[in-house]
Amino acid sequence: MVKSGRVTKWLLTVFVGAVSIYLLLPLLMIAFTSIGSGSASKFPPQGFTLEWYANLREQTQFLDAFKNSLIASAGAVLLALVTGTLAAVAIVQYPFPGAGLLRAFFVSPMVMPKITLGIAYLILFSKMHIAGGLFGLVLGEAVIVLPFILTIVGSALANLKPVHREAAADLGASPWWIFFTITLPQLKFAMLLSGSIAFVFTFDQVEAALLLLRQDSYTLPIQLFLYMEKWQDPTIAAVSVVLIVGALALFMIIKLVLRFIPGLEGWLGSRKK
Amino acid sequence: MSRFTEKVVNVYSSGNRKWTTQLLLLLPALLLMGIVYLGGLLIFGRYSFDIYDNGKLVRAWDWSTYRAFLTDPYYWKLIGNTFRIAFKVTAWSLLLAYPLAYCIAGLKKPGWKQFLLLLTFLPLLVSAVVRSYGWQLLLSKQGFMNWVFIHLGMTEEGFNMMNNETGVIIALVHIFLPFMVFPILNVLSQSDASLKAAAHDLGAGSWRTFFTITLPLSARGIASGVQIVFTLCLTAFTTPQLIGGGRVMTLPVFIYQRTLDTNWPMAAVASLFLLVSSVVVSLLVNKGAEWLMFRRSREGGRAHG
Numbered sequence A: 001m002v003k004s005g006r007v008t009k010w011l012l013t014v015f016v017g018a019v020s021i022y023l024l025l026p027l028l029m030i031a032f033t034s035i036g037s038g039s040a041s042k043f044p045p046q047g048f049t050l051e052w053y054a055n056l057r058e059q060t061q062f063l064d065a066f067k068n069s070l071i072a073s074a075g076a077v078l079l080a081l082v083t084g085t086l087a088a089v090a091i092v093q094y095p096f097p098g099a100g101l102l103r104a105f106f107v108s109p110m111v112m113p114k115i116t117l118g119i120a121y122l123i124l125f126s127k128m129h130i131a132g133g134l135f136g137l138v139l140g141e142a143v144i145v146l147p148f149i150l151t152i153v154g155s156a157l158a159n160l161k162p163v164h165r166e167a168a169a170d171l172g173a174s175p176w177w178i179f180f181t182i183t184l185p186q187l188k189f190a191m192l193l194s195g196s197i198a199f200v201f202t203f204d205q206v207e208a209a210l211l212l213l214r215q216d217s218y219t220l221p222i223q224l225f226l227y228m229e230k231w232q233d234p235t236i237a238a239v240s241v242v243l244i245v246g247a248l249a250l251f252m253i254i255k256l257v258l259r260f261i262p263g264l265e266g267w268l269g270s271r272k273k
Numbered sequence B: 001m002s003r004f005t006e007k008v009v010n011v012y013s014s015g016n017r018k019w020t021t022q023l024l025l026l027l028p029a030l031l032l033m034g035i036v037y038l039g040g041l042l043i044f045g046r047y048s049f050d051i052y053d054n055g056k057l058v059r060a061w062d063w064s065t066y067r068a069f070l071t072d073p074y075y076w077k078l079i080g081n082t083f084r085i086a087f088k089v090t091a092w093s094l095l096l097a098y099p100l101a102y103c104i105a106g107l108k109k110p111g112w113k114q115f116l117l118l119l120t121f122l123p124l125l126v127s128a129v130v131r132s133y134g135w136q137l138l139l140s141k142q143g144f145m146n147w148v149f150i151h152l153g154m155t156e157e158g159f160n161m162m163n164n165e166t167g168v169i170i171a172l173v174h175i176f177l178p179f180m181v182f183p184i185l186n187v188l189s190q191s192d193a194s195l196k197a198a199a200h201d202l203g204a205g206s207w208r209t210f211f212t213i214t215l216p217l218s219a220r221g222i223a224s225g226v227q228i229v230f231t232l233c234l235t236a237f238t239t240p241q242l243i244g245g246g247r248v249m250t251l252p253v254f255i256y257q258r259t260l261d262t263n264w265p266m267a268a269v270a271s272l273f274l275l276v277s278s279v280v281v282s283l284l285v286n287k288g289a290e291w292l293m294f295r296r297s298r299e300g301g302r303a304h305g
Helices: A002-034 A051-055 A060-093 A099-110 A114-127 A134-159 A163-170 A175-186 A188-203 A220-230 A235-260 A262-269 B003-012 B014-049 B064-071 B073-106 B110-125 B128-139 B144-151 B165-190 B193-201 B206-217 B219-234 B238-244 B251-260 B264-304
Strands: B051-053 B056-058
Touching: A002 A235, A002 B073, A002 B110, A002 B128, A002 B165, A051 A235, A060 A099, A060 A134, A060 A175, A060 A188, A060 A220, A060 B014, A099 A134, A099 B014, A114 A134, A114 B014, A114 B251, A114 B264, A134 A188, A134 B014, A163 A175, A175 A188, A220 A235, A220 B128, A220 B238, A235 B110, A235 B128, B014 B064, B014 B264, B051 B064, B051 B264, B064 B073, B064 B264, B073 B110, B073 B165, B073 B219, B073 B251, B073 B264, B110 B165, B128 B144, B128 B165, B128 B238, B165 B206, B165 B219, B165 B238, B193 B206, B206 B219, B219 B264, B238 B251, B251 B264
Parallel strands: none
Antiparallel strands: B051 B056
């Protein structure tokens, strides 16, 4: 019995090792290609070079696209945070007939095929004369991430105890004053969490933006997508490595910040003014 | 009191003030969702009744595009393709994700656990375009995978894995795997370890414990993983387009191509079909999981009685 358990465990370890390799392989391959010379799609490369990284300095379109991505994602997340949090307060704290239905409507972009939304935006924004720019994209992406905000902030709101609010109301505070001084500080963590998820999600959005944008307002995924369809050189591998390293660095920084500033979690949690 | 004064009093009563507060709170979201989302979808949906005639759009109220989509075998093949790919990707993800989640949940050393978690969720931080690019490099005719296969003597000139279904499935499983691992890991780490210990004490071997205790307890996680991955797969566009190179036709790729050649009626009909099928699939998976769990609990009750 013990022996069969050990065999199972060993098999499981091998299997998980194989899955780990499968998960890492594309990223390692990109890193490897970015320092190879010659055609990107041929293995093994003819030699090693750093020219693709040196070339990046001339490829300013990727940096511009990165800036566009930052602007569009930040705008969309902020818009969704404001509208979503207000709507969540209305739905959770002041329930009304049809609230469930309205919530379902607000969450429905989650199941909507993004490519469909992309076409719908293209048609609508052309009629409104805002197609092609980042403003339209911000509006469109805000719709797509609203469900994240609404569900996460909504469940945080539902878990809040009404004691503090009732106490403030008994002391004569108006509903708006209560919202800004009591409810909002209690929602800090939920808003930060849903905002980060929404940001990562919009930053990588291809389908909704692909049809919508003009050349000078391409976001990074779109620029990469179109470059990939046209060219086959390792420039894109070099850009990808920069992105992967950036993502890893961000992840580590967040981890370090959370570990070395113990007060931060308390601040994010439930500090009240 | 006359009806008018009653109304005036009502406006200033607290119940009504609550109502205006509510409306003010909801207004920004209603505007955004009403104009951008619903407005856009309705205008796009209206195109489904237009007629596309050799590159020209004719405004009409006509069902011909719907009829063409639902009767032409070409479109049925397209729908079948989309569902087959989604089904295969979901099955493979489940097969790879379950042992991974099981292993992570069972690990006691925090170092290894952190490492495996990072490994599983790191790909989520990397753009799907970049990951598709990685697979393009790996799967191409002269790429790394074929280099390995040729050196292992499995093939003479390499397998064709780009621009076909195999490549799309391999890459899609990679992209959606975290969405399958997470819900399963969630239920596995919440489930009660004492149940497993009890089964063991009562003489059940590790396989029997797994099939009678662990697997049924994780049904809910499996169901939500399947639901998420299947829906994401049905509507996936980036990877099928980049890895399939336009030769693997799924509904989203088809919609994109019809939009490019301004056949908006067909794009609208196909979009509608895609939306309905992804909603129906999530509802079915949900109901299926509930039914399974309900049946189990009934059987459990009978066994005790």
